[in-house]
Amino acid sequence: MSAQNASASAISSARPNGAGAAAILAAGIGAFLVAVFAILADRFPAIKSMMIFWKPTGPLSGVTTCAIVFWIASWAVLHARWRNRNVALARVNAAAFALLIAGLLLTFPPIADLF
Amino acid sequence: MEITARSLWTLIHGMGFGALYLMACSGALVELYRRYCTHNPALPTERDARFLRIYLVAMAALAWLAVFTGAYIVYPWYRAVPPPGTANLAAFPQRLLMASPTTSGWHSLGMEWKEHVAWIAPISITMAAGVVLEYGRNLKNHPQLRNAVLGFVWISLLAAGVSGFFGAMINKNAPVEGGPVIHIVQGEQK
Numbered sequence A: 001m002s003a004q005n006a007s008a009s010a011i012s013s014a015r016p017n018g019a020g021a022a023a024i025l026a027a028g029i030g031a032f033l034v035a036v037f038a039i040l041a042d043r044f045p046a047i048k049s050m051m052i053f054w055k056p057t058g059p060l061s062g063v064t065t066c067a068i069v070f071w072i073a074s075w076a077v078l079h080a081r082w083r084n085r086n087v088a089l090a091r092v093n094a095a096a097f098a099l100l101i102a103g104l105l106l107t108f109p110p111i112a113d114l115f
Numbered sequence B: 001m002e003i004t005a006r007s008l009w010t011l012i013h014g015m016g017f018g019a020l021y022l023m024a025c026s027g028a029l030v031e032l033y034r035r036y037c038t039h040n041p042a043l044p045t046e047r048d049a050r051f052l053r054i055y056l057v058a059m060a061a062l063a064w065l066a067v068f069t070g071a072y073i074v075y076p077w078y079r080a081v082p083p084p085g086t087a088n089l090a091a092f093p094q095r096l097l098m099a100s101p102t103t104s105g106w107h108s109l110g111m112e113w114k115e116h117v118a119w120i121a122p123i124s125i126t127m128a129a130g131v132v133l134e135y136g137r138n139l140k141n142h143p144q145l146r147n148a149v150l151g152f153v154w155i156s157l158l159a160a161g162v163s164g165f166f167g168a169m170i171n172k173n174a175p176v177e178g179g180p181v182i183h184i185v186q187g188e189q190k
Helices: A003-014 A020-044 A045-052 A059-084 A091-107 B003-038 B046-078 B091-096 B105-119 B120-141 B141-172
Strands: B002-004 B181-183
Touching: A020 A045, A020 A059, A020 A091, A020 B120, A020 B141, A059 B002, A059 B046, A059 B105, A059 B120, A091 B120, A091 B141, B002 B003, B002 B141, B003 B046, B003 B120, B003 B141, B003 B181, B046 B091, B046 B120, B046 B141, B091 B105, B091 B141, B105 B141, B120 B141
Parallel strands: none
Antiparallel strands: B002 B181
């Protein structure tokens, strides 16, 4: 084993993947929630009114603030649970990318308007 | 030569933060791939890792500045409601776009998509910066982590690109104008 590979292995064994997995899954959740809150605010007038945190910006202020708060909260919770563990990253990545792509597509008005 | 305050803020939002973020995305993708995703077994140097950390944190700051200036400074001017009976809609870009079937799509599709999809960029790049800050050189030894980071940076580029394209086209069709006029250069009189 070369010195570089030995060094790489030593570093790898010192750091579980849980912290990274938490950040990745939380980002997927955050992206998805932007779309979900936007659709809810568009669909239900009561939610639209509730989402007006700052009148000049309208419901967008609440939609994005709520998504950011839930994203940060989910990141903190997942980080606390996973930071010292190795998790099944393939499954976490698949879930995170599914949420991310869903978030991307659901913000597209012709798709969002289907709901 | 002069510019209105609203036009200047639109420029800062789009060209200052947004366009700079888009350009920075290509650099981040190249750097992440070159340092972490190639088959070269050597670990990146500590100097390279520090550079990437600073670069991604700066990108995250740019992305957040772009969406916050957009949502809380420029967007209220864009969506302002004119008083009843207003004939000239030049100061009310959303209403100006919606007043004609040839331009209404720039709002109903363009702005409606842009105002939401743009937020995926800062969320994604903040995650990328967080992972790189957490793992540093060690990211080289986590292929699934670095592939996910690379994927999210690609999606953030796409989200920022959509936002940038529609922002430019909307501002071309119905510019955000008004506010105090800033004189930049006194032109020559013929």
